[in-house]
Amino acid sequence: MSVTSTSDVYYDPYDVDIDADPYPVYMRLRAEAPLYYNEKYDFFAVSRADDLDRVLTDHETFISGRGAFLDFIRADITMPPGMFIFEDPPSHTRHRKLVSRVFTPRRMAELEPQIRAYCARSLDPFVGSGRFDFVADLGAQVPMRTISLLLGIPDSDQEAVRDQTTGSMRTEPGQPMEIKTVGSPEMYAEYIDWRAEHPSDDLMTDMLRAEFEDETGMVRRLTREEILTYCGLIGSAGNETASRLIGWIGKVLADHPDQRRELVEDPSLIPAAIEEVLRFEPPGHNFARYVSRDVEFYGTTVPEGSVMIHLIGAANRDERRFVDSERFDIHRASVKHFTFGYGIHFCLGAALARLEGRIALEEILKRFPDWEIDVDNARLTSASVVRGWETLPAFLS
Numbered sequence: 001m002s003v004t005s006t007s008d009v010y011y012d013p014y015d016v017d018i019d020a021d022p023y024p025v026y027m028r029l030r031a032e033a034p035l036y037y038n039e040k041y042d043f044f045a046v047s048r049a050d051d052l053d054r055v056l057t058d059h060e061t062f063i064s065g066r067g068a069f070l071d072f073i074r075a076d077i078t079m080p081p082g083m084f085i086f087e088d089p090p091s092h093t094r095h096r097k098l099v100s101r102v103f104t105p106r107r108m109a110e111l112e113p114q115i116r117a118y119c120a121r122s123l124d125p126f127v128g129s130g131r132f133d134f135v136a137d138l139g140a141q142v143p144m145r146t147i148s149l150l151l152g153i154p155d156s157d158q159e160a161v162r163d164q165t166t167g168s169m170r171t172e173p174g175q176p177m178e179i180k181t182v183g184s185p186e187m188y189a190e191y192i193d194w195r196a197e198h199p200s201d202d203l204m205t206d207m208l209r210a211e212f213e214d215e216t217g218m219v220r221r222l223t224r225e226e227i228l229t230y231c232g233l234i235g236s237a238g239n240e241t242a243s244r245l246i247g248w249i250g251k252v253l254a255d256h257p258d259q260r261r262e263l264v265e266d267p268s269l270i271p272a273a274i275e276e277v278l279r280f281e282p283p284g285h286n287f288a289r290y291v292s293r294d295v296e297f298y299g300t301t302v303p304e305g306s307v308m309i310h311l312i313g314a315a316n317r318d319e320r321r322f323v324d325s326e327r328f329d330i331h332r333a334s335v336k337h338f339t340f341g342y343g344i345h346f347c348l349g350a351a352l353a354r355l356e357g358r359i360a361l362e363e364i365l366k367r368f369p370d371w372e373i374d375v376d377n378a379r380l381t382s383a384s385v386v387r388g389w390e391t392l393p394a395f396l397s
């Protein structure tokens with residue numbers, strides 16, 4: 001299983017030094033080893049935008065049914081039915097359709113006033129204080145509250161639910177993630193039971209009421225177990241990622257004060273700035289697929305049974321696709337990045353994540369037009385599936 005490359009470039013998703021700034025390695029991968037093979041952890045990786053297009057659209061060769069991260073695929077565990085991020089057609093199509101039916105743009109847009117109120121409540125105490133942590137004081141709050149609003153989790157339980165989800169994604173520095181099972185989280189069970197008795201205007205109630213035709217042709221409602229799985233998926237997919245996005249907004253704009261000033265002067269540029277932060281610093285870098293049949297890249301056969309990582313952070317800066325790709329530029333004409341994936345697994349929460357990012361930034365800039373990161377006390381999260389700040393304190397001026 002050799003790859004024709006004379007390059008000595010090294011990449012692995014657990015290396016903390018690479019994780020601190022992976023972009024020079026990504027640049028070398030794109031140039032010197034567009035099909036990269038890592039012997040230590042036995043995976044292939046592609047880094048050019050055209051190759052990510054190829055991997056993400058050929059869902060018969062590159063399948064998700066064994067997991068969508070290296071650690072999950074290696075763990076070789078059975079995925080619960082309904083965990084559709086880890087499914088392939090036809091079950092993926094069926095399950096995703098069901099959740100998309102209740103996960104509507106209208107429902108997302110309706111959340112705007114409440115998300116704004118949460119942001120205000122988190123930010124107001126820091127006005128005049130001179131200090132603020134983008135992650136602890138905002139990033140860790142807003143996505144959790146937003147998902148809880150969607151699912152109908154009471155205020156008093158939201159932090160515990162979040163901590164259980166994010167805790168499961170943490171790794172020891174330099175170590176793979178330990179995965180024993182992918183189950184449906186029992187922590188949502190009591191809310192489901194309560195909602196069944198007390199219907200409301202939330203996603204949980206919609207899921208309880210939804211009728212659909214299952215794989216046997218029977219029209220039925222979702223089981224409690226199925227709803228648990230969907231809640232678990234939404235909770236884990238939408239918390240940590242959106243929280244990292246808010247951290248990156250703080251970091252990238254501190255590094256680019258001129259562009260931040262433009263945003264203060266003209267807030268209509270904020271949606272484009274969010275899109276560029278998403279491209280420039282994606283919260284997730286290392287999604288992967290199981291290779292279901294032999295396939296060729298750059299004259300080398302990637303054998304059936306391999307793991308293929310598609311490096312989102314590398315493709316987002318591919319100079320073949322983006323002009324001046326290593327530059328952060330809120331004025332880019334159109335940004336088709338890979339941060340929310342591509343193809344049939346395209347992130348179901350993309351609109352919600354964009355909404356959260358936009359509102360958070362609007363509310364931040366209204367109160368704090370200027371800040372500097374306290375770099376000595378900022379720390380990256382130790383997790384191979386998300387990349388971002390665990391804590392990002394800032395000095396406000």
Ligand code: HEM
Pocket residue numbers: 064068084085086096147233234235237238239241242245282283284287288338339340341342344345346347348349350352353
């Ligand atoms: C900035 C924040 C976010 C990022 C960077 C992100 C990223 C992604 C990516 C890359 C995928 C594709 C995975 C693959 O191809 O294997 C995905 C799928 C998914 N995301 Fe997100 N996500 C974010 C926020 C959210 C939110 C807020 C929710 C829900 C509340 C959510 C729910 C999902 C779901 C359900 C899927 C599975 C879609 C499928 O397999 O068909 N995500 N996300």
